[in-house]
Amino acid sequence: MSTPPSGDGWSRPPQEGSEPPGGWADPAARRDPWSTPTPGPASSWWQPADPAGGHDAFPPPAPGEPATAVAAAARPRRGSPARWIGTGSLVLLLGVVGGFAGGLLQDELSDGGGTYPSVTLPSPSAGSTQRPAGTVAGIAATALPSVVALQVEGQEGSGTGSGFVLDAGGDGGTFVLTNNHVVAGAYRDGIVVVLQSGEQIPGTVVGADTSYDLAVVRVDRTGLTPLPFGDSDAVVVGDPVVAVGAPLGLQGTVTEGIVSALNRPVTAGESASEASYIQAIQTDAAINPGNSGGPLLNSAGQVVGINSAIASLPGVDGQAQSGSIGLGFSIPSQQARRTAEQLIRTGRAVHPVIRVSLDSTYTGQGVRILDEPGAVASGGPGDRAGLQPGDVVLSIDGRPVTEPAELIVDIRAREPGDVVTLSVRRGGETVDVPVTLDADG
Known part of the structure; x- marks a missing residue:
């Protein structure tokens, strides 16, 4: 038609x-x-x-x-609509009959004709939740009760982070170690420590340090199990590690990976006054926002690092895409233990310095001291060692440095009183200059 x-x-x-x-x-x-x-x-x-x-x-x-x-x-012909109408009616009738027959067959099967009442499947064999020490499951079972989540309220809003039990205090309280950036700006009563059991306890900041990005929080609670520190100086690239924390608020999350690199210079912070300098342990264990302050554990379940920073890919309109890309950075446990002890005892941490000003515009080999009067503080460690304005530091204790942050990070990883050897180019000569570090403040 x-x-x-x-x-x-x-x-x-x-x-x-x-x-x-x-x-x-x-x-x-x-x-x-x-x-x-x-x-x-x-x-x-x-x-x-x-x-x-x-x-x-x-x-x-x-x-x-x-x-x-x-x-x-008007008579139907071959292929005429009338014939097709009749054929459609027949098909419809057959469909109805077939459906009715199928229903009867299903009724017959459901009456027991297709079942086997005598079959019994074997029960699952008895299992165990115990895992050998050194496995990820074994490490997690031991560490999880000592890892906490922190809920923080402050002028800039609310946030979450992680931490772990350091040790019981002598007055019935317990100390928890976390990152400074987790609790920075919190209201006086704006910190809540959430145990793995779900119990929530108010927390108070004992001391915090921006430069090392560490803070100690105290809770009025006893009976918590501290996590032991391991020797971060004994960590080597390729060692297996486990990260525990509350990424994105998901408390008790466990991820695993390896140590990807050591002595990675990391600076974090939105301004010079808020900058943190970390000679970090790099890991590919998944670390996300909220993992900050949680422990990085070795195969013995000891803390070898405090998860603090991640690398991010640039996103749309210059905004970084947050989330794990396999580049996480942890504060070595030796630095964390030393700083936490200072914060508990005095409320502040000390930083080793050489008291020289560095030239951030220099682009050649090494790191140059500003070539102007006063760049080497009179009477400071650098002055006593004989450093001069315009000197170019090529390495520290044999490790090359190419940016000012690398030299600062390496020095901050030491203790006041330590002696470091700087390889310095002055004019056409290279000399080694031993420098004894001072404490700031």
Whole structure:
């Protein structure tokens, strides 16, 4: 048949004397295309709506055609719509019958004909939740009760972080170690320490240090198990490590990886006054926001690092994409233990210094001391060792340095009183200069 117009299947009839677009010459009303049309005065008895698109294969009879011809034209032929209608009815009937038979068969099967009541499957064998020491599961089972989450409220909003139990205090309290940036800016009563059991205890900052990014929080609670410190100086690249914390607020999360690099100089902070200098342990164990302050454990379950920073890929409009990309950085346990002890005893940490000003615009080999008066503080460690303005420091204790932050980080990782050897280029000569570090403040 010719394609009917859009809408309800047929268009409104045109004005008298014109041909409807549907192909039928009756302008009065909708009409069955198989009925005998009443021809209009200026129209033929039938014509296609679109001559180029073909026409109905079975037009109605012309006016005056014998009834026998009409009857013959109305008889179903091979491929006619009438035959297809009949065939469709048969298919529908068969479908109904088939569905009914299928339902009866299902009823028969559900009566027990397709089941096997005598079959009994074996019960699961008895298992154990105990894991050998040194496995990730064994390390996690021991460490998790000592790792806490911190909920912090401050002027800049709320946040979460991690920490772990250091030791029980002598007055019925317990100390928890975390990152300074986790608790920085917290209200006086804005810190809540959440134990692995879910118990929530108010916490108070005992001391914090921006430069080392460490802080100690005290809780009025006894009976907590401290995590032991391990020797971060004994860690080597490739050692397996486990990170525990509350990434994205998901407390008690355990991830594993290896030590990817050592002595990685990391500086973090939005301004010079907030900068932290870390000679970090790099790991590919997954560390995400919220892991900050949590422990990095060796295969003996000892703390060898405090998770503090991650590298991020640049995102849209210069915004960094936060999340683990396998580049996490931890404060070595030797530095963390020393700083935590100072914070508990005095409320502040001391930093080793050589008291020289470095040239941040220098782009050559090594790190240059500013070439101007006062760049080497009079009477300071550098002055006593003979350092001069314009000297270029090539290495410290044999380790090359190429940026000011690398030299600062390396010195901050020491203790006041330590002696370091700087390889210095002065003019056309290179000399070794021993420097005894002082404490700041």
